[in-house]
Amino acid sequence: PRAEKRNQKFENHLQPRASSFKVAVLGAAGGIGQPLSLLIKMSPLVSALHLYDIANVKGVAADLSHCNTPSQVLDFTGASELANSLKGVDVVVIPAGVPRKPGMTRDDLFNINASIVKNLIEAVADNCPDAFIHIVSNPVNSTVPIAAEILKQKGVYDPKKLFGVTTLDVVRANTFVAQKKNLKLIDVDVPVVGGHAGITILPLLSKTKPSVSFTDEEVEELTVRIQNAGTEVVEAKAGAGSATLSMAYAAARFVESSLRALDGDADVYECSYIQSELIELPFFASRIKLGKKGVEAVISADLQGLTDYEAKALEALKPELKASIEKGMAFAQKQP
Ligand code: NAD
Ligand code: LMR
Numbered sequence: 001p002r003a004e005k006r007n008q009k010f011e012n013h014l015q016p017r018a019s020s021f022k023v024a025v026l027g028a029a030g031g032i033g034q035p036l037s038l039l040i041k042m043s044p045l046v047s048a049l050h051l052y053d054i055a056n057v058k059g060v061a062a063d064l065s066h067c068n069t070p071s072q073v074l075d076f077t078g079a080s081e082l083a084n085s086l087k088g089v090d091v092v093v094i095p096a097g098v099p100r101k102p103g104m105t106r107d108d109l110f111n112i113n114a115s116i117v118k119n120l121i122e123a124v125a126d127n128c129p130d131a132f133i134h135i136v137s138n139p140v141n142s143t144v145p146i147a148a149e150i151l152k153q154k155g156v157y158d159p160k161k162l163f164g165v166t167t168l169d170v171v172r173a174n175t176f177v178a179q180k181k182n183l184k185l186i187d188v189d190v191p192v193v194g195g196h197a198g199i200t201i202l203p204l205l206s207k208t209k210p211s212v213s214f215t216d217e218e219v220e221e222l223t224v225r226i227q228n229a230g231t232e233v234v235e236a237k238a239g240a241g242s243a244t245l246s247m248a249y250a251a252a253r254f255v256e257s258s259l260r261a262l263d264g265d266a267d268v269y270e271c272s273y274i275q276s277e278l279i280e281l282p283f284f285a286s287r288i289k290l291g292k293k294g295v296e297a298v299i300s301a302d303l304q305g306l307t308d309y310e311a312k313a314l315e316a317l318k319p320e321l322k323a324s325i326e327k328g329m330a331f332a333q334k335q336p
Contacts, residue, residue, distance in 0.1 A: 024051075026082075026085070026120050027136075029055065032136060035249075036095060037064055041064050042069055043071070045256070048071055048072050049073045050076060050089060051075050051085075053096070086127035086128045086131075091131060091132045091134065091255055092128060095247075099234075101241075102238065106197045107197065107324065113143060114142065114146055114331050116137065117143045117147060132258050132262070133162050135164050140273055141200060141320075141325065144162065145282075145283055149332030161294040164272060164285065168247050170192050170270075171249065173192050173222075180221075180222060183212070190203050192271050193284065193314075201227045205223065206305075220309075254270055262292055276298055281321055281322055282325060
């Protein structure tokens with residue numbers, strides 16, 4: 001009977017809430033797409049889950065559809081079904097594109113992934129221009145500016161609803177800091193600002209909650225580990241791709257936060273790479289408050305009172321981030 005009670009509690013948790021949302025995953029058959037779709041299938045806030053990919057998505061959808069959670073799973077394969085996958089959708093997550101192999105930078109993915117993101121965003125603009133758009137495809141520092149330009153060209157750009165997903169940087173920072181300082185994982189929150197590649201990833205360790213003190217050596221070691229964590233996984237996978245499971249976890253957290261915000265929760269904060277006026281660059285990752293209309297506030301306080309180490313690192317990341325933004329914008333602007 002005890003197990004039954006527990007089971008009942010779990011099932012209750014999975015009952016649909018009053019408001020329920022439609023989520024589309026573009027690239028749903030991939031390394032990130034599959035576990036991400038599973039995690040979204042578990043959300044009590046989702047009523048419909050649309051899975052789109054260029055191949056292999058039918059089986060993924062059939063498999064997921066057997067989970068006894070409330071959302072309905074629908075599959076869409078290939079360009080001819082892309083528009084339908086997006087109709088009526090509240091949140092679109094885009095993990096479509098190629099991942100890194102050892103020795104590559106995220107920018108080395110630009111030539112392939114820029115066109116993929118461009119094509120998908122054109123369809124988003126035509127079919128669900130009011131949706132929250134979550135860009136996972138790398139290089140995020142450039143793919144988000146590409147998406148912004150395409151949405152502008154289509155006359156539907158709402159900068160408050162376009163997000164580069166940098167949640168994995170926060171997830172990693174929280175994990176590594178908790179390990180290093182022997183803290184309870186659940187309590188730790190480290191804001192990560194800048195962008196999502198190498199030195200553009202800047203964890204603000206001095207703003208860690210709960211308040212922790214670090215030696216200079218610890219700051220250096222943790223910062224470098226967080227910046228190279230993606231490469232750590234790429235090397236460990238030795239040619240079989242990059243982070244997929246931790247990424248799915250992080251992207252699902254960002255989806256859940258977006259849905260809570262859409263559902264009227266007034267207390268939703270995440271870090272994300274967005275169009276921003278926080279510093280002189282047009283796109284910048286920082287902590288934001290999410291609301292029903294997207295970005296409700298940018299938390300500027302995190303950039304005040306930086307340590308010398310953080311202030312120098314912020315200056316050092318600007319040229320690379322600026323070049324990646326300009327590369328993305330130039331690509332989108334020269335498209336016919
Ligand atoms: P993967 O190769 O396993 O999966 C990619 C999927 O995209 C495949 O199923 C493929 O069929 C699909 N795809 C390709 N072109 C498409 C198109 N035009 N439309 C729809 N789907 C298309 O790769 P992965 O490991 O899932 O990684 C995907 C992307 O996410 C990569 O660019 C990777 O660098 C990036 N990534 C980002 C973060 C982050 O923190 N933002 C973390 C990890 C990976
Ligand atoms: C990550 O941070 O894990 C992703 O951006 C994938 C990569 O190429 O490192």
